Structure formats: structure tokens, C-alpha cells
Amino acid sequence: MAYSDKVLDHYNNPRNVGALDKSSSKVGTGIVGAPECGDVMKLQIEVEGDRIVDAKFKTFGCGSAIASSSLATEWIKGKTVDEALEIKNTAIVEELSLPPVKIHCSVLAEDAIKSAVRDYKEKQQESQS
Amino acid sequence: MDPCPQCGAAPTSPLACSACGALLDPPADTDPWALFGLEPGPSVDGERLRKELRRVSRLVHPDFHGSDAANRDLAERNSARLNEAYEVLRDDYARADRLVRLLGGPDEQAERQMPQAFLMEVLEWNEAVEEARDAAPGSPPRAALDALSDDLQARREASLAELVVGLEGLPPADNPGLPERLTEARKLLNALRYLDRTLADIRELRLEQAAR
Numbered sequence: 001m002a003y004s005d006k007v008l009d010h011y012n013n014p015r016n017v018g019a020l021d022k023s024s025s026k027v028g029t030g031i032v033g034a035p036e037c038g039d040v041m042k043l044q045i046e047v048e049g050d051r052i053v054d055a056k057f058k059t060f061g062c063g064s065a066i067a068s069s070s071l072a073t074e075w076i077k078g079k080t081v082d083e084a085l086e087i088k089n090t091a092i093v094e095e096l097s098l099p100p101v102k103i104h105c106s107v108l109a110e111d112a113i114k115s116a117v118r119d120y121k122e123k124q125q126e127s128q129s
Numbered sequence: 130m131d132p133c134p135q136c137g138a139a140p141t142s143p144l145a146c147s148a149c150g151a152l153l154d155p156p157a158d159t160d161p162w163a164l165f166g167l168e169p170g171p172s173v174d175g176e177r178l179r180k181e182l183r184r185v186s187r188l189v190h191p192d193f194h195g196s197d198a199a200n201r202d203l204a205e206r207n208s209a210r211l212n213e214a215y216e217v218l219r220d221d222y223a224r225a226d227r228l229v230r231l232l233g234g235p236d237e238q239a240e241r242q243m244p245q246a247f248l249m250e251v252l253e254w255n256e257a258v259e260e261a262r263d264a265a266p267g268s269p270p271r272a273a274l275d276a277l278s279d280d281l282q283a284r285r286e287a288s289l290a291e292l293v294v295g296l297e298g299l300p301p302a303d304n305p306g307l308p309e310r311l312t313e314a315r316k317l318l319n320a321l322r323y324l325d326r327t328l329a330d331i332r333e334l335r336l337e338q339a340a341r
Contacts, residue, residue, distance in 0.1 A: 031245055031248040031249055031252060032248065033242070033243055033248045033251060033323065035237040035241050035318075035319035035322050035323070036237050036238075036322070037326070038251075038322050038323045038325070038326025038327070040248055040251045040252050040255060042252055059253070060252070060255035060259075084211070091257075109269075121271070
């Protein structure tokens with residue numbers, strides 16, 4: 001099975017690899033995994049107001065998992081947290097031309113966004129109460 | 130087991146009649162325990178398993194069923210089924226995985242959530258592998274990787290033992306608390322997948338480093 005050009009591009013030049021300060025109240029961290037293959041993905045967002053101003057990821061997994069998370073960070077930057085939640089894995093599948101056996105990689109990326117936003121929102125609630 | 134359709138004797142394997150040597154064709158969904166004449170369960174007697182493999186292998190061996198093509202095909206199929214069942218039953222992980230499925234427990238699609246703290250650990254294991262990748266022999270990252278490898282191996286053994294305890298006495302399928310026990314078993318199996326993935330990565334890295 002060959003990877004699409006877009007997958008190879010993200011795999012060879014992943015965008016936004018790295019880490020944000022996990023302890024900051026402006027940063028939400030999501031970690032998700034795929035037990036089928038043992039892939040693990042960390043995605044972090046930094047939020048100003050309600051807008052995502054920065055996003056970083058670290059993924060240990062196959063090319064499709066790396067490309068899915070790289071693309072996800074590109075897409076959520078500049079969006080509000082609620083807009084980011086609307087990103088569906090199917091859009092990632094379409095953009096990267098992922099084959100059926102790699103769809104779970106896109107699900108992982110969607111879950112990672114949701115998990116990072118949830119962590120951010122929980123932090124905000126804690127700081128308000 | 131039904132009597133052998135060829136000679137009427139009671140077969141001692143669902144794959145072949147030991148009395149007359151006729152090949153049998155059990156239903157495709159016959160579980161691996163049944164193919165070995167065993168009751169499903171989390172533990173298995175390895176010695177008994179190997180003996181049964183040797184005995185039935187001979188009964189279904191294609192060399193003894195070569196006279197006509199259909200018979201030889203069935204012999205090949207039965208040999209493959211026997212070997213596949215053996216691979217499942219001899220492996221602690223595969224056996225527990227199959228038992229959970231056989232009893233209607235969740236697969237890794239249905240029960241996939243792992244605690245954040247655990248996934249954070251998995252991330253750290255992966256980072257340790259990455260840091261050791263280009264590190265010199267004897268350097269701290271390499272030593273850390275050796276320690277991690279030992280730790281993961283020990284956790285693997287402990288998890289497999291815990292898995293057997295958690296599934297002990299199953300079936301019967303009407304066991305009280307069965308769904309919860311099967312869910313717990315699936316979570317352990319999931320954790321083992323992550324462990325095994327990292328252990329495989331470490332083995333691969335060591336081979337790479339040895340080849341340099």
C-alpha cells in the first residue's frame with residue numbers, strides 16, 4: 001500500500017512538532033492511543049480568548065498517524081475551540097486520501113483535538129471556581 | 130463429538146478420525162480449544178497441547194491423504210487449522226484475547242479508552258526509545274533504555290498473570306459479573322498491546338545498533 005503524496009509530505013515535513021507548557025492554564029493537552037497498533041498521539045493547544053493561537057503535537061506511530069496529527073494542528077490554529085471541535089475525521093481522511101485500513105489514524109487525530117479541548121475547558125472551569 | 134461418518138467410531142479429534150483415519154470437516158467457527166479437544170479457559174497445559182499437536186498433525190498430514198485432490202485439500206486445510214489453533218493456544222496474549230471474544234466480551238474497537246496517565250507513560254517509553262536511538266553505547270540514554278526494557282518485561286509478566294487470574298473459572302458464560310470481568314480483561318490486553326509494541330521497538334533498535 002502506497003502513501004498519498006500529502007501523507008508523505010506531512011510525514012517528511014511534519015508541521016508543529018513539539019510541546020507546549022503543560023502546566024499553563026492557557027494550554028490544553030490531549031493524549032490518545034490506538035490499542036490496535038499501539039500508536040500514541042499527544043496534541044496540545046494554546047488558547048487566547050477563545051481562539052487557538054498555537055498547536056503542537058508528538059505522535060509515535062505510522063506515517064498516516066503522523067500526517068493526521070500534523071494536519072490537525074494546521075487546521076485548528078486560528079480557529080476558536082468550538083470550531084476546532086467541529087473537525088471530523090472524515091475531512092482528514094479525504095484531505096490525506098487515507099485508505100480504509102488507516103481510517104483509525106484520522107479518528108485518533110479527531111479524538112486528540114477533543115481531548116485537548118476538554119483538558120483546556122476543565123482547566124478554565126477550575127480557575128474560575 | 131459426533132461419531133465418525135466413515136466408521137462410526139468416536140473420533141478423538143474433530144479434525145480426523147483416529148480409528149479409520151478419515152478426515153473430518155468441523156464447522157468453520159469451531160474454537161481453537163475444541164480443535165484440541167479441550168475446554169476453553171485462560172490457562173493451558175503446554176505439554177498436553179504439544180502432545181496433541183503431534184498426534185493430530187500425523188492424522189491430518191497431507192502426505193497421508195494424497196490419493197485424491199479433494200482429500201489432500203482437506204488435509205492441507207485441517208493442518209492449517211490445527212497449526213493456527215496451536216499458535217493461539219500456546220500464546221498467553223492470543224489465548225486470553227480469543228477467550229474474551231469467545232465469551233462475547235468487548236474487542237479493542239469497543240473498549241479502547243485508556244487512562245491519560247497510562248498513555249502519558251506510553252509516550253515516555255517512546256521518547257526513551259527515541260533518545261537512545263543515536264546515543265553512544267554505555268551512555269545514560271542507553272542505560273535508561275535497558276532499565277525500561279527490564280521494567281516493561283516484568284510488567285508484561287505481571288499483566289499476563291493478572292489476566293489469567295481475572296479470567297479464571299470462565300466459562301461458564303452465565304458467571305456473575307461476567308461483562309465487567311471481560312471489560313477488565315480487554316483493558317489489560319490493550320495495555321499489553323502498548324507494552325509489546327514498545328518492547329518490539331526496543332528489540333528492533335538493538336538489532337539496528339548491533340549492526341552498526
